[in-house]
Amino acid sequence: MTDKDQKYQQNTMAIRGGYQRTHENEHSEALFLTSSYVFDNAEMAAQCFGDEIQANVYSRYTNPSVRSFEQRLAMLEEGEQCVATSSGMAAILSVIMSLLKSGDHIVCSRDVFGSTRVMIDKYITKFGVEVSYVALADLSAWQDAIKPNTRMLFCETPSNPLSEVADLEALSQLAKKSQALLVVDNCFCTPILQKPLNWGADIVVHSATKYIDGQGRCLGGAVVGSAELMEQVLGFMRAAGPTMSPFNAWVFLKGLETLSLRIKAHSANAAALAEWLVEHPKVTQVFYAGLPDHPGHGLAKKQQSDFGGVLSFCVNGGREAAWRVIDATQMLSLTANLGDAKTTIVHPATTTHGRLSPEARAEAGIAEGLIRIAVGLEDIVDIKNDLELGLSQL
Ligand SMILES: *Cc1c(COP(=O)(O)O)cnc(C)c1O
Numbered sequence: 001m002t003d004k005d006q007k008y009q010q011n012t013m014a015i016r017g018g019y020q021r022t023h024e025n026e027h028s029e030a031l032f033l034t035s036s037y038v039f040d041n042a043e044m045a046a047q048c049f050g051d052e053i054q055a056n057v058y059s060r061y062t063n064p065s066v067r068s069f070e071q072r073l074a075m076l077e078e079g080e081q082c083v084a085t086s087s088g089m090a091a092i093l094s095v096i097m098s099l100l101k102s103g104d105h106i107v108c109s110r111d112v113f114g115s116t117r118v119m120i121d122k123y124i125t126k127f128g129v130e131v132s133y134v135a136l137a138d139l140s141a142w143q144d145a146i147k148p149n150t151r152m153l154f155c156e157t158p159s160n161p162l163s164e165v166a167d168l169e170a171l172s173q174l175a176k177k178s179q180a181l182l183v184v185d186n187c188f189c190t191p192i193l194q195k196p197l198n199w200g201a202d203i204v205v206h207s208a209t210k211y212i213d214g215q216g217r218c219l220g221g222a223v224v225g226s227a228e229l230m231e232q233v234l235g236f237m238r239a240a241g242p243t244m245s246p247f248n249a250w251v252f253l254k255g256l257e258t259l260s261l262r263i264k265a266h267s268a269n270a271a272a273l274a275e276w277l278v279e280h281p282k283v284t285q286v287f288y289a290g291l292p293d294h295p296g297h298g299l300a301k302k303q304q305s306d307f308g309g310v311l312s313f314c315v316n317g318g319r320e321a322a323w324r325v326i327d328a329t330q331m332l333s334l335t336a337n338l339g340d341a342k343t344t345i346v347h348p349a350t351t352t353h354g355r356l357s358p359e360a361r362a363e364a365g366i367a368e369g370l371i372r373i374a375v376g377l378e379d380i381v382d383i384k385n386d387l388e389l390g391l392s393q394l
Pocket of ligand 1: 088115206
């Protein structure tokens with residue numbers, strides 16, 4: 001971070017942070033679509049390979065477009081360093097592979113992103129890393145799950161799709177006591193709404209695919225934390241190669257420019273929709289931490305600056321009724337993606353959470369009548385009207 005960047009407020013940093021113009025004086029950030037770099041002479045090549053001088057060698061190691069994105073996101077998360085990755089899953093994989101070893105134990109919130117669970121259960125455990133799952137908001141369950149070999153607490157807050165909230169400050173204290181790292185998946189809030197490092201988390205991971213892109217174009221991810229920890233993550237990333245593409249980094253840089261405005265608009269639309277759903281006669285329950293009677297409301301108010309764009313609600317009649325509502329909507333996109341300008345609708349029990357056993361699903365509170373909405377940026381009147389087309393079927 002340069003001194004010039006440090007004096008900027010968050011919204012300015014999201015637009016101007018982490019970029020140095022090239023000698024061409026371009027106004028919009030340059031895109032460096034190059035896999036490798038040339039050296040002035042043989043001696044310089046030797047020095048670059050020997051790490052005696054820092055220069056670009058190969059884009060699996062460094063790329064100026066990727067670097068700009070990393071610096072801008074690190075500033076927004078108020079972390080020392082950021083390592084960009086090819087996807088959100090690659091970010092989580094890089095954290096686990098670089099910082100854990102065989103015999104270590106992870107305590108993970110049970111309603112993390114579906115692929116996170118599959119990756120840990122099916123692949124990470126093959127290498128002798130153990131895992132226990134706990135309810136996100138149950139602090140004593142986290143405490144009870146910690147063992148002498150626990151080296152990582154992993155959570156995603158607020159949770160998907162029920163909007164449960166973890167106490168980041170309490171979890172970070174628990175992690176410190178147990179010499180474990182607290183890793184927070186901050187995809188749903190983004191640094192605009194929540195900065196987990198400031199609540200004591202050691203590492204933040206992102207799927208940039210969601211709100212950071214904001215328009216559903218590119219896959220990407222990122223890890224943010226102290227220089228010391230990021231050095232280790234970077235080591236794995238360089239050797240193993242789940243690298244962010246320069247083109248995607250350039251799209252994400254543009255995404256960060258409007259992130260703050262978009263997140264506020266997503267949150268405002270979601271809050272309005274949640275209030276409308278609460279009053280709707282066909283809706284039995286609404287899950288959104290922005291609602292005052294949601295159990296996570298107080299904590300969310302403390303550690304987030306707003307409540308984000310994802311909510312879910314329940315209808316009577318189970319799967320059949322939920323599918324009827326979804327199928328009768330016309331504008332909403334039936335897709336599991338989120339963080340897009342376009343509102344999306346999905347039935348968690350048969351899609352995002354379909355791989356869980358019925359018991360695990362029930363334990364996680366994913367009812368058959370539950371519908372998740374990732375509220376986009378369309379006019380709220382049209383979002384309500386479209387959902388009413390669905391709800392009027394019941
Ligand atoms: C989408 C998502 C991921 C995975 O990110 P990809 O970019 O799809 O690999 C991880 N965590 C959360 C919360 C997500 O929503």
